[in-house]
Amino acid sequence: xxxxxxxxxxxxxxxxxxxxxxxxxxxxxxxxxxxxxxxxxxxxxxxxxxxxxxxxxxxxxxxxxxxxxxxxxxxxxxxxxxxxxxxxxxxxxxxxxxxxxxxxxxxxxxxxxxxxxxxxxxxxxxxxxxxxxxxxxxxxxxxxxxxxxxxxxxxxxxxxxxxxxxxxxxxxxxxxxxxxxxxxxxxxxxxxxxxxxxxxxxxxxxxxxxxxxxxxxxxxxxxxxxxxxxxxxxxxxxxxxxxxxxxxxxxxxxxxxxxxxxxxxxxxxxxxxxxxxxxxxxxxxxxxxxxxxxxxxxxxxxxxxxxxxxxxxxxxxxxxxxxxxxxxxxxxxxxxxxxxxxxxxxxxxxxxxxxxxxxxxxxxxxxxxxxxxxxxxxxxxxxxxxxxxxxxxxxxxxxxxxxxxxxxxxxxxxxxxxxxxxxxxxxxxxxxxxxxxxxxxxxxxxxxxxxxxxxxxxxxxx
Ligand code: ARG
Numbered sequence: 327x328x329x330x331x332x333x334x335x336x337x338x339x340x341x342x343x344x345x346x347x348x349x350x351x352x353x354x355x356x357x358x359x360x361x362x363x364x365x366x367x368x369x370x371x372x373x374x375x376x377x378x379x380x381x382x383x384x385x386x387x388x389x390x391x392x393x394x395x396x397x398x399x400x401x402x403x404x405x406x407x408x409x410x411x412x413x414x415x416x417x418x419x420x421x422x423x424x425x426x427x428x429x430x431x432x433x434x435x436x437x438x439x440x441x442x443x444x445x446x447x448x449x450x451x452x453x454x455x456x457x458x459x460x461x462x463x464x465x466x467x468x469x470x471x472x473x474x475x476x477x478x479x480x481x482x483x484x485x486x487x488x489x490x491x492x493x494x495x496x497x498x499x500x501x502x503x504x505x506x507x508x509x510x511x512x513x514x515x516x517x518x519x520x521x522x523x524x525x526x527x528x529x530x531x532x533x534x535x536x537x538x539x540x541x542x543x544x545x546x547x548x549x550x551x552x553x554x555x556x557x558x559x560x561x562x563x564x565x566x567x568x569x570x571x572x573x574x575x576x577x578x579x580x581x582x583x584x585x586x587x588x589x590x591x592x593x594x595x596x597x598x599x600x601x602x603x604x605x606x607x608x609x610x611x612x613x614x615x616x617x618x619x620x621x622x623x624x625x626x627x628x629x630x631x632x633x634x635x636x637x638x639x640x641x642x643x644x645x646x647x648x649x650x651x652x653x654x655x656x657x658x659x660x661x662x663x664x665x666x667x668x669x670x671x672x673x674x675x676x677x678x679x680x681x682x683x684x685x686x687x688x689x690x691x692x693x694x695x696x697x698x699x700x701x702x703x704x705x706x707x708x709x710x711x712x713x714x715x716x717x718x719x720x721x722x723x724x725x726x727x728x729x730x731x732x733x734x735x736x737x738x739x740x741x742x743x744x745x746x747x748x749x750x751x752x753x754x755x756x757x758x759x760x761x762x763x764x765x766x767x768x769x770x771x772x773x774x775x776x777x778x779x780x781x782x783x784x785x786x787x788x
Contacts, residue, residue: 350403353410359445366541388422432531436555436643440520450658457665469495474768485689488753492771505571516560519544523554526642556642565629568661572622582615591681596674628653695756699749713740
């Protein structure tokens with residue numbers, strides 16, 4: 327079958343070349359966007375008097391019938407279609423006759439594939455933003471529920487200070503808030519229309535790119551035609567947004583895996599989010615958390631793939647750019663599914679406060695609080711730090727907690743320290759007192775929740 331571009335060729339493409347060259351097997355995912363772009367284009371051509379209104383109507387009806395048939399699975403694309411643009415255009419002409427050949431006036435596949443790509447990604451970004459907002463809303467619910475429940479705060483995976491669970495949730499809330507803001511900015515920056523850039527240099531035809539931009543819901547046309555067909559920054563920005571957000575998910579997934587271990591037992595992941603072992607009957611494995619952790623690798627790979635494709639490519643369009651799609655689609659699918667799975671898993675997870683409580687007595691979680699008490703009484707913090715360090719050493723020798731040191735023990739360490747000067751260093755008092763802005767006290771966590779909720783509600787109103 328001769329290709330739509332076959333005029334100057336004497337030979338058909340080699341079979342291997344056809345297969346290697348074709349993008350139809352993956353770019354058919356964007357058939358709706360391709361048809362939307364064509365309808366906007368022909369509507370503009372008619373407004374500008376380049377085609378008649380009758381021709382426009384015939385073309386639009388043909389495109390809509392093709393859309394219906396693709397959706398119903400009645401059209402099977404093959405390697406002969408080469409890509410979705412030609413797959414649709416050749417069928418249009420087959421259905422409505424010669425008039426179909428007018429559609430490709432004042433455009434090129436170089437701008438067409440970019441219209442499709444941007445429309446597709448804008449739609450997916452809106453869905454991903456929606457998924458991230460659902461995750462944020464589950465986080466807020468959990469943060470409220472556990473606002474004053476105490477757990478162990480770690481640094482270097484060592485017991486550090488007592489914190490509230492609500493505080494942990496709100497830390498993750500901030501990460502996903504930045505992901506949402508970053509993705510929203512990507513969406514704004516990519517909202518420009520390449521249609522009418524044509525191959526690279528615009529056209530002599532009297533087109534109206536502002537009109538097609540309006541019809542397709544873009545903020546404005548891309549300013550420079552050559553940039554419009556050569557730019558893949560928007561995909562790269564999306565992939566880097568996806569990479570950062572997947573990294574956030576993987577960090578929490580990692581915490582889920584160890585919180586769920588027999589050593590920790592902080593949580594029990596719902597049965598419906600775990601799998602069993604084919605040999606060990608007792609096993610209940612946190613596979614979803616591990617898969618999320620693992621799938622980050624794909625998304626980083628997708629970003630590296632496209633960065634590498636784009637490196638050193640000269641202006642304007644090069645066939646290398648056809649390699650911009652599969653990695654993008656993979657990242658869209660992987661990121662979206664990972665957020666949704668994580669959200670559901672989090673929603674169904676209960677924290678085992680009885681188990682967590684058993685850990686609170688270990689590792690001198692209140693040591694910093696003792697040092698701060700002493701500092702409040704006029705002992706310079708550096709000295710207070712060293713005094714408490716010696717107290718901890720004595721405790722380790724005696725096998726007791728800081729609260730158990732006797733008056734004699736304390737006086738032997740430093741004459742300024744008495745049992746009274748230690749103040750109230752029970753774990754709940756330590757947590758309640760960390761009211762500095764952004765701190766872990768329940769009152770402060772509730773303030774953070776209120777700010778987070780107001781922000782999330784403001785997004786819903788937009
Ligand atoms: N399938 C191509 C792509 O995805 C469409 C653009 C082809 N343009 C060209 N001049 N060969 O990039």
